[in-house]
Amino acid sequence: xxxxxxxxxxxxxxxxxxxxxxxxxxxxxxxxxxxxxxxxxxxxxxxxxxxxxxxxxxxxxxxxxxxxxxxxxxxxxxxxxxxxxxxxxxxxxxxxxxxxxxxxxxxxxxxxxxxxxxxxxxxxxxxxxxxxxxxxxxxxxxxxxxxxxxxxxxxxxxxxxxxxxxxxxxxxxxxxxxxxxxxxxxxxxxxxxxxxxxxxxxxxxxxxxxxxxxxxxxx
Amino acid sequence: xxxxxxxxxxxxxxxxxxxxxxxxxxxxxxxxxxxxxxxxxxxxxxxxxxxxxxxxxxxxxxxxxxxxxxxxxxxxxxxxxxxxxxxxxxxxxxxxxxxxxxxxxxxxx
Numbered sequence: 001x002x003x004x005x006x007x008x009x010x011x012x013x014x015x016x017x018x019x020x021x022x023x024x025x026x027x028x029x030x031x032x033x034x035x036x037x038x039x040x041x042x043x044x045x046x047x048x049x050x051x052x053x054x055x056x057x058x059x060x061x062x063x064x065x066x067x068x069x070x071x072x073x074x075x076x077x078x079x080x081x082x083x084x085x086x087x088x089x090x091x092x093x094x095x096x097x098x099x100x101x102x103x104x105x106x107x108x109x110x111x112x113x114x115x116x117x118x119x120x121x122x123x124x125x126x127x128x129x130x131x132x133x134x135x136x137x138x139x140x141x142x143x144x145x146x147x148x149x150x151x152x153x154x155x156x157x158x159x160x161x162x163x164x165x166x167x168x169x170x171x172x173x174x175x176x177x178x179x180x181x182x183x184x185x186x187x188x189x190x191x192x193x194x195x196x197x198x199x200x201x202x203x204x205x206x207x208x209x210x211x212x213x214x215x216x217x218x219x
Numbered sequence: 220x221x222x223x224x225x226x227x228x229x230x231x232x233x234x235x236x237x238x239x240x241x242x243x244x245x246x247x248x249x250x251x252x253x254x255x256x257x258x259x260x261x262x263x264x265x266x267x268x269x270x271x272x273x274x275x276x277x278x279x280x281x282x283x284x285x286x287x288x289x290x291x292x293x294x295x296x297x298x299x300x301x302x303x304x305x306x307x308x309x310x311x312x313x314x315x316x317x318x319x320x321x322x323x324x325x326x327x328x
Contacts (some may be wrong), residue, residue, distance in 0.1 A: 015278065015291075018288045019290065020262070020285065022288030022289060023285070024243070025288065026242045040257050040258065041257075044259040045262075045266075048266070048267065057280055
């Protein structure tokens, strides 16, 4: 068995890995031909995923969401500096921070739940504006990493989205209402930020209406 | 309706019956249809057909011939048989006046 082909099977799901290596062994395909077969399967599996709408929505959301959240992170950093100088109240900055956390988490959750298998594309599309922004950052009074404040909650949300896929209806609705109320309290100064509510209300629309089946089994 | 390769795959799997699995189906397609069948085309089509409910797959036994690795066994579901029959009948209907189906000399265009 070609060791290169065997290494390439890391890109496949564990069950596929065993089956494909077995097929190659049985048919006596070795070397570059075996490597081509494995990579061909990987390519086709990836292309097959893009026949559905979910990866398209997820990657668009990852790109557009990161653009908006870069601005939100920067705004929060500037306002935190104003807070430390006593030029701003705690309430406003706290609202902004909570909103950023919830926007980032819900966006990440929706991206993860919609496209677990294409998450690497969503990750790249999120990383491009982040890198571009960090490299062009000129404000010397702030660290250039301040624009990436949203990344950690977004990544946590994405990991949880991949694992769980849906929230319960009550949790999703409570979260969406709390976020909207927080925005109204804060003032909603920037119109584009209202787009960041789409993931939260998407979660409400696609929430689990009944108790998960595993709870019923356990009970 | 099924695609051409989907039909070929279902027909090969149905013909192999209980011994239908990835490598065997691939060999059957190459032998009977006389076309090259890559592992990529085979397994992505199997996955697609399984999602449509036309095939059922499960992990089979591991053999020494395969280096102790398991086979992915394949069975055509009743829905798959119906879809294949529908494709076959449609091809028969659409071909009924074709020269190669009636053995009449064809018209040159």
